[in-house]
Amino acid sequence: MTEAELIAGIKERQRPAFQILVDRYRDQVIKTAFYFLGDMADAEDLSQEIFIEIIQSIHDFRQTSTLKTWIYRITVNKALNMVKQRKRRGIFFRIGSLFHGDNPLNTQDFAEPVIQTDAVEKQETRTMIQKAIDKLPENQRIAFVLSRFDDQPYKEIAGIMNISLPAVESLIFRARQNLQKQLAKSFPEYKSNL
Amino acid sequence: MTCKDFIRSLEERHDRNLTEPERSDMDRHSQECASCRNQLAMMEKLGSFIADSKNATPNPFISTRILQRLEAEFAFPDAPKKSPWPLLLKPVALTLALAAGLLIGTLTTRPSSETAQVENQDAAQFDELKKDLFIQEFVDEDKKISLIH
Numbered sequence: 223m224t225e226a227e228l229i230a231g232i233k234e235r236q237r238p239a240f241q242i243l244v245d246r247y248r249d250q251v252i253k254t255a256f257y258f259l260g261d262m263a264d265a266e267d268l269s270q271e272i273f274i275e276i277i278q279s280i281h282d283f284r285q286t287s288t289l290k291t292w293i294y295r296i297t298v299n300k301a302l303n304m305v306k307q308r309k310r311r312g313i314f315f316r317i318g319s320l321f322h323g324d325n326p327l328n329t330q331d332f333a334e335p336v337i338q339t340d341a342v343e344k345q346e347t348r349t350m351i352q353k354a355i356d357k358l359p360e361n362q363r364i365a366f367v368l369s370r371f372d373d374q375p376y377k378e379i380a381g382i383m384n385i386s387l388p389a390v391e392s393l394i395f396r397a398r399q400n401l402q403k404q405l406a407k408s409f410p411e412y413k414s415n416l
Numbered sequence: 417m418t419c420k421d422f423i424r425s426l427e428e429r430h431d432r433n434l435t436e437p438e439r440s441d442m443d444r445h446s447q448e449c450a451s452c453r454n455q456l457a458m459m460e461k462l463g464s465f466i467a468d469s470k471n472a473t474p475n476p477f478i479s480t481r482i483l484q485r486l487e488a489e490f491a492f493p494d495a496p497k498k499s500p501w502p503l504l505l506k507p508v509a510l511t512l513a514l515a516a517g518l519l520i521g522t523l524t525t526r527p528s529s530e531t532a533q534v535e536n537q538d539a540a541q542f543d544e545l546k547k548d549l550f551i552q553e554f555v556d557e558d559k560k561i562s563l564i565h
């Protein structure tokens with residue numbers, strides 16, 4: 223099924239088109255949501271809302287970009303909204319399971335106390351890094367996450383964010399600088415003379 | 417290499433492959449400079465955080481969940497209709513339907529004039545059967561007792 227056929231099928235609310243839509247874009251949607259949220263269960267829940275949004279607003283899709291780019295835009299917006307909602311509810315950041323059914327802090331699973339400490343330390347490090355990323359200004363965060371986590375080329379990021387290529391480069395450069403400063407605060411043992 | 421050069425190379429290494437001289441400059445500088453060594457260690461922590469995140473896996477049944485949600489939201493006309501009976505209630509419903517069928521069958525197949533007579537016969541046969549069972553129980557008990565002794 224071509225992209226045009228898929229879009230037509232979604233517009234006509236055909237079940238096979240929905241199935242193909244989910245099969246083709248499920249991983250992209252869930253992974254990107256996860257990179258912003260840091261919690262797989264939340265990303266999976268949000269993915270359902272994202273697919274509903276895609277179907278509901280398919281008539282607004284002008285096809286000036288690819289379907290993939292447009293779906294990225296919806297995913298990023300939805301994920302950032304969820305992060306904002308969490309902040310409003312007082313959950314500044316959240317680190318949950320990396321894998322489905324995995325709980326890194328479930329120390330009962332570990333026989334050796336040394337490994338327990340390692341798991342807790344690793345979790346603390348993850349929390350600190352996620353917190354530092356969450357503190358980046360929104361545009362810097364989007365560009366950085368799409369580039370470093372999602373491996374999207376700068377050109378694609380420019381399309382998703384609807385900005386120029388030099389603007390993407392600048393955002394990522396500033397994101398890296400801010401992140402280094404932020405991490406230096408979070409890990410005083412690594413404090414440099416910057 | 418100055419600290420500033422080191423940090424610039426640290427940032428640039430994600431966008432392009434550093435040249436061999438650049439890499440050896442970085443190695444040399446990080447051996448001499450504790451501050452840049454720390455920067456490098458911190459960036460490696462970030463790198464492993466990103467690598468862990470990339471390896472994260474969603475629930476293998478997530479597609480089914482998403483499609484079920486879409487079905488509920490958009491109610492496809494061609495979607496298969498779901499039974500209102502939850503799976504566990506199905507055998508119970510089946511038994512009740514069977515019992516009702518038997519009852520209706522019994523009441524409708526016999527003419528009403530014969531019903532009382534047949535009911536009396538049935539009761540008598542049932543009494544006989546009970547007697548047999550009662551005696552059998554005693555016989556079984558006796559056998560058990562004789563076996564024990």
Ligand SMILES: [Zn+2]
Pocket residue numbers: 418419420422445449450451452453
């Ligand atoms: Zn240095």
